[in-house]
Amino acid sequence: MEPVDRSCARTRAWTDEAMRRVQADANRSADTHLHVLDLPDEWGVQVYLKDESVHPTGSLKHRLARSLFLYGLASGWITDGTTVVEASSGSTAVSEAYFARLIGVPFVAVMPRTTSPEKVALIEREGGRCHFVEHGGAVYAEAERLAAESGGHYLDQFTYAERATDWRGNNNIAESILSQLAEEPHPVPEWIVVGAGTGGTSATIGRYLRYRRLPTRLAVVDPEGSAFLPGWTAGDPAFETGTASRIEGIGRPRMEPSFVPSVIDRMIPVPDAAGIATVRHLRERTGRFTGGSTGTNLWGVYGIVAEMLREGRRGSVVTLICDGGERYRHSYYDDDWVAAQGLDLAPYRATLDEFFATGRWAG
Template structure:
């Protein structure tokens, strides 16, 4: 591999990071007399529309530094979602070919997001074969399989000592009160975000706690609650972006203080409520984070705890206009959105919140 290309590529990735303004930290409108506040860290404003953007950049930088990627190496990832889109963006920036190995059922809207940045979708069947096929493609083409589910933990851990790099320090620097929040709420898919945020807070001695929201059929809540590191449900989740049928390697339960199970209908209702009340059109995983944040705010008020909650808005609504924002599509799923929607509407008026059981 040419040292000059390596240096140019790493410099380009570093320049891209430095050039980015911090994503907004917006205060959500709650009653002024409440002793608690809610902030939304809006990662939907990342160039590729999701919090996966910086994770993909770091993962590719690590592969270049390790000598696994050169000037003509094809980058390959097994993903049809935000990680694929972000990886395609950085491959285009570096002039590298990119292939996203996706399930054969992947819709046109998702494929278009990958192709927008010059990526090539490669369909496979059955859906779970994407990982094996991505590894095969890398071997057949001399490419590099990014394998974010298997490698992102090391990438995150390598940067935890950097006080200026990552989501957690950006949140802490942006709070107007000048004091750390009581809670930071994130979704969990690969486990990278909770690992990065929780790991940073622990390493640097902040008292802030980390809450993870988890959809139905996901392994994270039961695995965390039982202490079973290899817990698996074997069932796909219906909330895109979060939840997995198994505990992924990057998920670190030691840096997570609470996992909040969120009903699927509540995630969707909360996503729509957030758009209506704050003008933030985000995806369903952000709805789950909003629902979980309301639960924590209610609990703080119950126990007389003052302070703030920060929730992370994970991705923009662009990929979901024909699904989670479409009434006919959600009705076909059998979701009752009216009940959680009523709870969300009632919360700022009365402070009442559904019993979590």
């Protein structure tokens, strides 16, 4: 039998150019700022905010989208004319639409109809098409169906997030954080605190900490209705709640394949009202306009800082600014929306005021 050759010079040339474009984007926007949160000097604790909102597409998901496209291109799954499909609640799809436009392929985002209109507009501005489902749990099967129907490629962030990123380095987010802390008073943080949407960020950070043999512990915050915390507690990789999260970008109705429980040292439940109160408090204190996942992160951080103060420990804690608040003007920053959700922010605001005044935490 004669050898079968499926290579095509034109196809490889297209892939080479697509790779170059995606890698050039990485060179232009390889790193993000690490801000210091203003805390009393006598506490001896520094909190750092890794500002992922300054990526070209405005969120932490820019890193994931870049990795997923490189993975798809390198695997031969994305070629000239391939329709790329994703199941996403918003920010990932915004970033993926950007990369699809960058390399010249069609993009379809499958998302719940409740996704914020700001994110829908951003996806469409990047040339993507939004395909809505009524229930959040339906996005997976619908994305798979659309990809098969079009002969396209389903990026499947919830499966591939933990493997598309090189957790050993290559300027991943963990390596970037540790490098930026090198000249700080406590260059090896006590804790890194993140949320989980796909689970890819926590998997990357947790693996990197072990790879580098660092004592830093990893905490994952989880909003109401998410399957991650109860699934992690029960050790059940199939746990489901069937409930979509109000905090876009984190929390899932099921334990996702990219969520790696074994690298997580602590999980912290955060009420949705607490996360929303915290982003509003952050804006008042610092002027930083951020999304709900950032507030959820910070609520967990403040509890950890108060614990360190009680125990007389000094050190640093790092978390992420996941995206900007302009995407949530009609939700987290809208009093009518908050009231319609039945959320009372006042008790959590009181907790925040007490913490910054005394260092004590009643959360």
